[in-house]
Amino acid sequence: MGADLQASLLDAFADPELGSLDGIRRTELSRGAWIDVLPGWLSGADQVFERLAVEVAWREERRQMYDRVVDVPRLLRFYGEGEQLPLPILDEARDQLSDHYTEELGEPFRTAGLCFYRDGRDSVAWHGDKLGRGEHEDTMVAILSVGEPRVLALRPRPGNNAGPVTSTIRHPLGHGDLIVMGGSCQRTWEHAIPKASGRIGPRISIQFRPRGVR
Numbered sequence: 001m002g003a004d005l006q007a008s009l010l011d012a013f014a015d016p017e018l019g020s021l022d023g024i025r026r027t028e029l030s031r032g033a034w035i036d037v038l039p040g041w042l043s044g045a046d047q048v049f050e051r052l053a054v055e056v057a058w059r060e061e062r063r064q065m066y067d068r069v070v071d072v073p074r075l076l077r078f079y080g081e082g083e084q085l086p087l088p089i090l091d092e093a094r095d096q097l098s099d100h101y102t103e104e105l106g107e108p109f110r111t112a113g114l115c116f117y118r119d120g121r122d123s124v125a126w127h128g129d130k131l132g133r134g135e136h137e138d139t140m141v142a143i144l145s146v147g148e149p150r151v152l153a154l155r156p157r158p159g160n161n162a163g164p165v166t167s168t169i170r171h172p173l174g175h176g177d178l179i180v181m182g183g184s185c186q187r188t189w190e191h192a193i194p195k196a197s198g199r200i201g202p203r204i205s206i207q208f209r210p211r212g213v214r
């Protein structure tokens, strides 16, 4: 049996567990934005994916796009402040992130937004999480990814005399990986999960945010 297959079979039975955040690595972008990345933060991620896929009351949403109403191309569930999260490991993840970033962020992570990408046709268009404070203040959005690896793309926000967009970053997010977008990232940069072609399995993203950021 190959080592990869053996590891994935073991993972299928393992209870979920978070590693230390000490090994997280920062990349400075521009204009005060940065990303911190830690591959494989969550082990036993198979169980987390399976349970979230089945147990969460996923919602389809529709949004006004210019003169039409269109389906949002992913399923959603938002857990506001104080709402019970679907799995204890998500409380652990939020609390560990709050501890790790306490000095730099100055407040805890409080909400959890979940997205379910059913296949490669599901996506998120370019945006910053700037409903609320992200538009004016530095903040952080931490994303834990489980399931099919998908690319998180980042680019400087167009306009503001930003010049041509030459610096799109395509960051692959795999099963159990963590990325934290920080500093001015929500207002000076944008991010997206582009559509993907080929046989793309489902992915669930868990985004932790402080109060008033969305």
Ligand SMILES: O=C(O)CCC(=O)C(=O)O
Binding pocket: 113, 115, 124, 129, 143, 145, 152, 191, 192, 193, 205, 206, 207
């Ligand atoms: O799926 C992701 O990792 C990103 C989702 C996202 O950007 C959002 O919901 O604001």
Ligand SMILES: [Fe+2]
Binding pocket: 127, 128, 129, 191
């Ligand atoms: Fe976002």
